Amino acid sequence: MQLRTNVNSLKGEIYVPGDKSISHRAVMFGAIAEGTTHITNFLTGEDCLSTIDCFRKMGVRIEQNDTEVIVEGKGIAGLSEPTEVLNVGNSGTTTRLLLGILAACPFHACLIGDDSIAKRPMDRVTKPLRQMGAHIDGRMNGRYTPLAIRGGALQPIEYVSPVASAQVKSALLLAGLHADGTTTVTEPHKSRDHTERMLKAFGADVHVDGLTVSVTGKQRLHAADIYVPGDISSAAFFLVAGAIVPNSEITLKNVGVNPTRTGILDVLAQMGANVSIENIRNEESEPLADITVRTSELKATEIGGELIPRLIDEIPIIALLATQAEGTTIIKDASELKVKETDRIATVVSELRKLGADIEATDDGMIIRGKTKLRANHAVVDSFGDHRIGMMLAIAACVTEGEVTLQRPEAIAVSYPSFFAHLHALQQG
Numbered sequence: 001m002q003l004r005t006n007v008n009s010l011k012g013e014i015y016v017p018g019d020k021s022i023s024h025r026a027v028m029f030g031a032i033a034e035g036t037t038h039i040t041n042f043l044t045g046e047d048c049l050s051t052i053d054c055f056r057k058m059g060v061r062i063e064q065n066d067t068e069v070i071v072e073g074k075g076i077a078g079l080s081e082p083t084e085v086l087n088v089g090n091s092g093t094t095t096r097l098l099l100g101i102l103a104a105c106p107f108h109a110c111l112i113g114d115d116s117i118a119k120r121p122m123d124r125v126t127k128p129l130r131q132m133g134a135h136i137d138g139r140m141n142g143r144y145t146p147l148a149i150r151g152g153a154l155q156p157i158e159y160v161s162p163v164a165s166a167q168v169k170s171a172l173l174l175a176g177l178h179a180d181g182t183t184t185v186t187e188p189h190k191s192r193d194h195t196e197r198m199l200k201a202f203g204a205d206v207h208v209d210g211l212t213v214s215v216t217g218k219q220r221l222h223a224a225d226i227y228v229p230g231d232i233s234s235a236a237f238f239l240v241a242g243a244i245v246p247n248s249e250i251t252l253k254n255v256g257v258n259p260t261r262t263g264i265l266d267v268l269a270q271m272g273a274n275v276s277i278e279n280i281r282n283e284e285s286e287p288l289a290d291i292t293v294r295t296s297e298l299k300a301t302e303i304g305g306e307l308i309p310r311l312i313d314e315i316p317i318i319a320l321l322a323t324q325a326e327g328t329t330i331i332k333d334a335s336e337l338k339v340k341e342t343d344r345i346a347t348v349v350s351e352l353r354k355l356g357a358d359i360e361a362t363d364d365g366m367i368i369r370g371k372t373k374l375r376a377n378h379a380v381v382d383s384f385g386d387h388r389i390g391m392m393l394a395i396a397a398c399v400t401e402g403e404v405t406l407q408r409p410e411a412i413a414v415s416y417p418s419f420f421a422h423l424h425a426l427q428q429g
């Protein structure tokens, strides 16, 4: 696909699609709850459709009409043994959270995904789930898909996770809901807390104490109505675009601003971006706001430590932002990037270099020197099948002089099917 380069201005108002993390959870929790769950502003990205497909294969009735979803929950005991393999597609969240649910189900299920999923470590959940009593087998002793699981009676666990991962935390809490006692998970830094918030909305007893979360076992969930806020990880592409493209002003409406997800806003502020956040509402469950960004003079910054889990999926687009900031930006403590849809340290560095960026990989992040005028002489860049790399490159092209072709742009539909429609609308604005 030929990308639009050297864009003069981006102007307008965008409603980014629903949050991916929250959409997955709404379907999963709805499926194992008792009663009918109504979901609005659901993300129709491929990852969330994989989650729906897996639960339908276990006998759950799910009606999906664009962004409206109705889940006929049957309770955990109402799931049935799938006659087909469960295909998680490209979705790490589906794989890991589903394993947590299946650990409590007394039947056999097989999980497969695409080539990217087959490279991502699943032992971070299969090991503790085995300790709780689930029978799991798979390639490389259960490290990689394909995986087979037979769940059943579970013991609780007190788990100290080596990584700040909401997927690990959520998988163990979901298993813990059905164990015989109290399960606790402690993480090194706080990861996104959508599971904790949504379990409460489904009537569960969840206790949060700093970095430790606990659930008592043998709990039942009760159906809830869930409104999914706009995904800040999708908004991030236009927050950066608005800051770096000349003559721009973009308002992003109804964006989720849960504090465990707003690291990107902290970084934009540190770098001097012209961003205003208005109309913050709904703070009890999942807070929302309208965010406006205007073209900005940017300065370099350092990003690491507890900030990393609060912006982990935004690092590719933050790397682009740093190429347009004066000075040296250092991103560290981010080795988790190596086990995402691609090794995002390697793919960000290789593809931005093709556009002339001064960027180098380190063991746990990258170093970016700015400000660089990006230029391309018929460059061919590649998403490598990673949606966030694809979107980052489309925004990079907006500030590049020359011609840029993007390979495998279709990956973007994993989390933001209307991305190019929104980008074009802002170019007309």
Ligand SMILES: O=C(O)C1=C[C@@H](OP(=O)(O)O)[C@@H](O)[C@H](O)C1
Binding pocket: 020, 021, 022, 092, 093, 164, 165, 166, 167, 168, 170, 191, 192, 312, 313, 336
């Ligand atoms: O729980 C979630 O919904 C997610 C958690 C994060 O992964 P990790 O748990 O691996 O950090 C994030 O990168 C992913 O996009 C979604």
Ligand SMILES: C=C(OP(=O)(O)O)C(=O)O
Binding pocket: 020, 047, 090, 091, 092, 093, 094, 313, 340, 341, 388, 415
């Ligand atoms: C890492 C991501 O998702 P997942 O782990 O669900 O594949 C992402 O969306 O950037």
